[in-house]
Amino acid sequence: MHPILSRPSRLAAYVAMWVPLGAALASLLTLQHVFAWPAAVAFALPLAVAFGFLCLSSYYGSHASTRDDVPRTVLTAVAAAFISSGVWLLLARGWLAVLASFGRITTGASPFREAAPTLFWFGFLLYLLAFAVSFLSHTFEAARDAERRGLELQVLAREAELRALRSQVDPHFLFNSLQSISALTTADPSGARRMCLLLADFLRDTLTLGALPRIRLRRELLLAERYLEIEQVRFGDRLRIDIDAGRADDCLVPPLIVQPLVENAVTHGIAHVLDGGIVRIRAAAGATRLVLSVENPVDPDRPRGKSTGLGVVNVRERLRSAYGAMEARLDASEADGVFRAQLELPIEEATAYHSNDAHRHRG
Amino acid sequence: MRIVIVDDEPLARAVVREFAAADPEIEVVAECANGFEAVKAVAELQPDLVLLDVQMPKLDGFEVLELLGRDQPVIFVTAYDQYALRAFEVHAVDYLLKPFCAERFEEAMGRARERLRARTPVPVEELMRDVKPRAGPAERVLIREGPNVHVLPVDSIDYVEAQDDYVAFKSGGRQYLKDQTLTAVERTLDPTRFVRIHRSYVLNLDRIAKVELYAKDSRIAILRDGTRLPVSRAGYARLSELL
Numbered sequence: 039m040h041p042i043l044s045r046p047s048r049l050a051a052y053v054a055m056w057v058p059l060g061a062a063l064a065s066l067l068t069l070q071h072v073f074a075w076p077a078a079v080a081f082a083l084p085l086a087v088a089f090g091f092l093c094l095s096s097y098y099g100s101h102a103s104t105r106d107d108v109p110r111t112v113l114t115a116v117a118a119a120f121i122s123s124g125v126w127l128l129l130a131r132g133w134l135a136v137l138a139s140f141g142r143i144t145t146g147a148s149p150f151r152e153a154a155p156t157l158f159w160f161g162f163l164l165y166l167l168a169f170a171v172s173f174l175s176h177t178f179e180a181a182r183d184a185e186r187r188g189l190e191l192q193v194l195a196r197e198a199e200l201r202a203l204r205s206q207v208d209p210h211f212l213f214n215s216l217q218s219i220s221a222l223t224t225a226d227p228s229g230a231r232r233m234c235l236l237l238a239d240f241l242r243d244t245l246t247l248g249a250l251p252r253i254r255l256r257r258e259l260l261l262a263e264r265y266l267e268i269e270q271v272r273f274g275d276r277l278r279i280d281i282d283a284g285r286a287d288d289c290l291v292p293p294l295i296v297q298p299l300v301e302n303a304v305t306h307g308i309a310h311v312l313d314g315g316i317v318r319i320r321a322a323a324g325a326t327r328l329v330l331s332v333e334n335p336v337d338p339d340r341p342r343g344k345s346t347g348l349g350v351v352n353v354r355e356r357l358r359s360a361y362g363a364m365e366a367r368l369d370a371s372e373a374d375g376v377f378r379a380q381l382e383l384p385i386e387e388a389t390a391y392h393s394n395d396a397h398r399h400r401g
Numbered sequence: 402m403r404i405v406i407v408d409d410e411p412l413a414r415a416v417v418r419e420f421a422a423a424d425p426e427i428e429v430v431a432e433c434a435n436g437f438e439a440v441k442a443v444a445e446l447q448p449d450l451v452l453l454d455v456q457m458p459k460l461d462g463f464e465v466l467e468l469l470g471r472d473q474p475v476i477f478v479t480a481y482d483q484y485a486l487r488a489f490e491v492h493a494v495d496y497l498l499k500p501f502c503a504e505r506f507e508e509a510m511g512r513a514r515e516r517l518r519a520r521t522p523v524p525v526e527e528l529m530r531d532v533k534p535r536a537g538p539a540e541r542v543l544i545r546e547g548p549n550v551h552v553l554p555v556d557s558i559d560y561v562e563a564q565d566d567y568v569a570f571k572s573g574g575r576q577y578l579k580d581q582t583l584t585a586v587e588r589t590l591d592p593t594r595f596v597r598i599h600r601s602y603v604l605n606l607d608r609i610a611k612v613e614l615y616a617k618d619s620r621i622a623i624l625r626d627g628t629r630l631p632v633s634r635a636g637y638a639r640l641s642e643l644l
Binding site: 209210213219221224225274337 | 409411412413416456459480481498499552
C-alpha cells in the first residue's frame with residue numbers, strides 16, 4: 039500500500055500541500071494574462087490537487103529503480119514525468135471545457151493553447167521533484183535498514199563471542215592437570231582420584247554456570263576455590279589460598295567473572311615466583327556496590343612488555359555487556375610485588391532474574 | 402646415561418623419576434625446580450641429557466637452553482604450546498608432551514642415546530629465532546659464567562663487541578662473555594635503541610656523547626664515559642638515520 043494513501047491524516051496533509059502549489063500556478067497564469075484572478079484560481083486549484091494524485095505514482099517508479107543503475111532511474115523519471123504531465127494536460131482541457139460550459143471563463147480566445155506550455159513544464163518539473171523525494175527517502179530507508187541489520191549481526195556476533203569466552207578452559211591447565219593425575223596414580227592413588235573428581239566438578243561447573251545470566255557470588259567463589267585446589271596439587275607449597283567473602287556471598291554476579299582473574303593470578307603470578315605466595319580473594323558489599331579483589335605475588339624482575347593477559351580484556355568485555363559502559367569497572371594495580379585486580383559491580387536484586395541457581399546446584 | 406630433570410612442578414619431576422627408575426641404564430643425577438638451579442647443576446655435573454620443562458619461573462626452558470649452549474643435549478617437556486611445538490618439529494629437537502606414557506619416554510631416551518653417539522649439536526640459535534620473535538625485542542640478556550647466571554637488563558648495556566668466537570657485553574666497566582654471534586645479538590635487541598656501528602660493535606644509542614671525523618671516510622664514536630669506538634661508513638649511515 040502507498041504510504042500516503044494508507045493513512046487519512048497523511049493524505050489530508052498531502053492534499054493541503056498542493057493547495058499553495060495550485061495558488062502558485064494560478065498566479066503564474068494570471069501574470070501571463072491567460073486568465074483573470076478568480077477564473078485562474080477556479081481553474082488551477084482543483085487541477086493542482088488532481089496532479090498531486092498523479093504524482094503519487096512516482097512512489098512506485100522510484101521504488102522499482104535501484105541506486106546502482108543511475109541512467110535507467112533518470113530515464114524512468116523523465117518518461118513518467120512526461121506521461122503524467124501529458125495526462126494532466128488532457129485533464130486540464132476537460133476541466134476548462136467544464137468551466138467554460140458554466141460560463142466562468144471569459145479571458146482570451148483559446149485559453150488552453152496559451153496555458154498549455156506553462157501547465158506542461160509546471161507538471162513536468164513537479165513530477166520530477168516528487169520522484170526525487172520519493173527516491174531519496176527510499177534510499178535512506180534502505181540504508182537505515184542495512185545499518186540496523188548490521189547492528190543486529192554485531193550483537194549476535196558479540197553474544198557468540200561471549201559464549202565462547204565463557205566456555206573457554208585453558209588448555210595448559212587441562213594438560214598439566216592430567217599430567218598431575220598421571221603422576222599421582224602410582225605415588226598416591228587416592229590423591230589421583232581426588233584430583234579427577236575436582237577436575238570433573240570444575241569442568242561441569244564451568245559448562246553449566248556459563249549458561250546462566252547471574253549467579254550467587256558463593257557459587258563463583260566455590261568454582262575459584264576448586265580451580266585453586268587443582269593448581270595446588272601441581273604447585274604444592276608454592277600456592278596458598280585465602281578466600282573470604284563475608285556477607286557479600288549472596289550478591290549476584292555474572293558467571294565466571296572472577297574466574298579469569300584467579301587464573302591470571304596463578305599463570306601470570308604464582309607460576310613466575312620461585313617461592314610462590316598467597317592468592318587472596320576478598321569481597322565486600324556496600325549499599326549499592328559490590329567490590330571484589332584478587333591479589334597475588336608477581337615476579338618483580340619479570341619482563342615489563344608482557345601483557346596482563348587475555349583474562350583482563352575478557353572480563354572488561356563481559357562487564358560492558360552485562361552492565362553497560364559506566365556501571366561496572368575493573369582496575370589493575372601493582373605495589374610491593376603484589377598484583378591486585380579489583381572489580382566493582384552494582385548490587386542487583388535477585389527478582390530481576392528468574393534465576394533458581396540457589397536450589398539448582400547442590401553438588 | 403646420566404640425566405638432569407628440570408621442572409618447577411614436583412609431580413612432573415616424580416613422573417620422570419618413576420619412568421627413569423625402570424631403565425637400569427639411566428641415572429638421575431639431579432632434580433632442579435628452576436632454571437638457575439639447572440644451569441648450576443649442568444655446569445657441575447656435566448650430564449648426558451637434560452629434561453627441560455618449558456614453563457618455569459624466572460628463566461623459562463628456552464632461556465635455559467640458550468645458556469647451556471649447543472653441546473648440551475636436551476629434551477623439552479611441555480603441556481601445550483603451538484609455537485614451540487612447530488619450532489621443535491622444524492629443527493628436529495626432541496620433546497615430550499605432558500602427560501606422556503612410559504613407552505613414549507623410553508622412545509625419547511632411545512633417540513637421545515643415538516644423538517649422543519652421533520654428537521648432534523642442538524640448533525640453539527635457529528630454535529630461539531623461531532620461538533622468541535613473538536615476544537618482541539629482548540628486555541634482558543642472560544649470561545652464564547660457569548655455574549652462575551647473570552641477568553643483564555638491556556638498559557645497562559653500554560655496547561657489545563665481537564671477540565673471536567664470543568661476544569662481550571660491556572656494562573658499567575664490566576664485561577660479560579657469551580657464546581654467540583654479534584649478528585644474533587643485534588637481531589634480539591631493539592633496533593631503535595641499539596645500532597650496529599661497525600662490523601665488531603653494536604652500540605646503545607643512549608651512551609653516545611658525540612661522533613667525530615677521524616680520517617677520510619672513517620669516524621669515531623665517543624661515549625659518555627670517554628670510550629672511543631670506530632664507526633664504519635655503513636654504520637654511520639645507520640647511526641645518522643636514528644639520531
